[in-house]
Amino acid sequence: MTQTGVHPSVRAAVPDVGQPSPPARRLADALDDLHHRVSPAGMVPSPTGHVLASTVALPGAPSGPLTRFGLAVLPAATGDTNPAADRPATDRPWDGRSSDLPAVAVPAAVAEAFARGLLDLHRLLLHEVLRHTLGHLGARTSDGATLLARQLVQAQLAEVAIRLAEVEATPETRRDEDAAGRWRTHRRLVGIGRDLLRLLGASGFLVDGPAGDLHLAEVVGNVYLHPGRGQGDG
Numbered sequence: 001m002t003q004t005g006v007h008p009s010v011r012a013a014v015p016d017v018g019q020p021s022p023p024a025r026r027l028a029d030a031l032d033d034l035h036h037r038v039s040p041a042g043m044v045p046s047p048t049g050h051v052l053a054s055t056v057a058l059p060g061a062p063s064g065p066l067t068r069f070g071l072a073v074l075p076a077a078t079g080d081t082n083p084a085a086d087r088p089a090t091d092r093p094w095d096g097r098s099s100d101l102p103a104v105a106v107p108a109a110v111a112e113a114f115a116r117g118l119l120d121l122h123r124l125l126l127h128e129v130l131r132h133t134l135g136h137l138g139a140r141t142s143d144g145a146t147l148l149a150r151q152l153v154q155a156q157l158a159e160v161a162i163r164l165a166e167v168e169a170t171p172e173t174r175r176d177e178d179a180a181g182r183w184r185t186h187r188r189l190v191g192i193g194r195d196l197l198r199l200l201g202a203s204g205f206l207v208d209g210p211a212g213d214l215h216l217a218e219v220v221g222n223v224y225l226h227p228g229r230g231q232g233d234g
Contacts, residue, residue, distance in 0.1 A: 027125060027213040028054035028070040031220060034117045044106055044114045046224045049076025066219065069212045115225055116176045122189045122217045126164055129196050129210045136200060160195050179227035186221040
């Protein structure tokens with residue numbers, strides 16, 4: 001498939017359309033890497049004390065609705081927002097695949113770095129899904145023409161690409177320097193992902209489709225990025 005006839009804003013945001021292929025289903029693994037990168041001593045707890053990581057990293061976590069997507073949720077300790085508060089100290093580094101150190105108390109700077117990293121993962125995922133959507137629609141035909149050739153489809157793709165570019169162009173001081181800004185950015189990214197799923201239709205919810213990872217990105221952001229009661233409606 002070539003880029004002929006693709007709206008310039010879409011072409012700019014997705015320079016390499018290639019052949020249609022499903023986006024990598026690696027959100028849970030990328031989440032583990034982020035934990036390890038910003039806090040090598042242990043996993044970073046959310047503001048409520050919950051810890052979200054892959055089922056490989058948290059094999060002892062209880063099964064739940066996200067388990068089938070490869071994500072485990074370690075509940076917060078009762079009456080304490082720091083699940084690791086009562087754990088014995090250790091000098092052993094966390095290997096990223098063990099549940100021996102499910103969470104540690106972290107400085108505010110580490111928690112903020114983790115939150116910004118979540119937004120980066122979400123944006124990268126959306127770029128992958130946009131490429132996948134463009135390839136998928138370019139490979140599907142109806143009445144002798146590809147779905148991508150339809151003017152309405154191109155307009156919708158262009159609008160999504162522009163919104164994603166706007167998020168990237170937003171100054172960091174407004175985008176992710178404080179809890180309220182990070183929450184607004186998260187909600188914008190969630191909306192972009194949902195619109196891409198509408199363009200993909202049922203194919204987005206197949207086993208090799210992006211719906212699972214988009215769902216995980218939304219849930220993880222809801223848990224880690226919500227600014228608190230009375231501040232999350234913006």
